[in-house]
Amino acid sequence: MVNESISVGDFVKGKVVDIKKFGAYLELENKEEGFVHISKISKKYVKEISEFLEVGQEVEGKVIGKTKDGKYELSLKDISVEEQDSEIKSESFEKRLSQYLKDSDKKISEYRKHLDKKRNIRKR
Numbered sequence: 032m033v034n035e036s037i038s039v040g041d042f043v044k045g046k047v048v049d050i051k052k053f054g055a056y057l058e059l060e061n062k063e064e065g066f067v068h069i070s071k072i073s074k075k076y077v078k079e080i081s082e083f084l085e086v087g088q089e090v091e092g093k094v095i096g097k098t099k100d101g102k103y104e105l106s107l108k109d110i111s112v113e114e115q116d117s118e119i120k121s122e123s124f125e126k127r128l129s130q131y132l133k134d135s136d137k138k139i140s141e142y143r144k145h146l147d148k149k150r151n152i153r154k155r
Contacts, residue, residue, distance in 0.1 A: 036061070037059070037061070037063065037094055037103060038094065039094050039095060039096060040093065040094060041093070041094045042091060042092070042093050042094075043059050043060060043065070043091070043092060043093075043094060043103070043105070044059070044060050044089060044090070044091050045057035045058055045059040045060065045065050045089070045090060045091075045092065045105070046058050046087065046088070046089055046090075047084050047085065047086050047087060047088045047090065048086065049086065050080050050081060050084060050085075050086060051080075052069075052080075053068065053069055054066055054067050054068045054069050054071075054072075054080070055067045055072070055080055055084050056102075057090065057092070057105065059103065063102075063103060064101075064102040064103070065092070065102055065103040065104075065105045066098055066102045066103070066104055066105065067084075067090075067092060067104075067105045067106070067107055068104070071095070071104075071105065071106040071107060071108055072084065072107050072108065073107065073108050074108045090107060091107075092105035092106060092107045093105065093106050093107075
């Protein structure tokens with residue numbers, strides 16, 4: 032009983048039926064089986080899946096493929112609002128760029144001091 036009405040990129044709802052160390056198994060709305068790998072649960076670091084999911088919990092995920100044994104592969108971290116993510120990414124990029132420039136200036140300054148010392152050049 033394979034239902035091909037679900038395709039890659041679709042958003043589906045499911046219920047968590049089992050949690051393992053490496054991921055969680057879901058029962059989808061159409062009674063198909065789904066699987067969420069630990070790396071696809073959240074954008075944050077996931078050490079324990081039980082901190083994010085529990086058996087019986089209803090979740091919504093994005094279909095990203097099919098496993099070898101016919102289960103749908105899902106991602107829960109692709110659900111969040113993309114506009115908010117882009118704002119956060121741009122802010123974080125600006126901070127990282129600013130920090131990079133500061134670190135770069137510091138390293139160049141230290142390198143120049145080292146070269147001047149090596150060449151016996153003294154500033155007056």
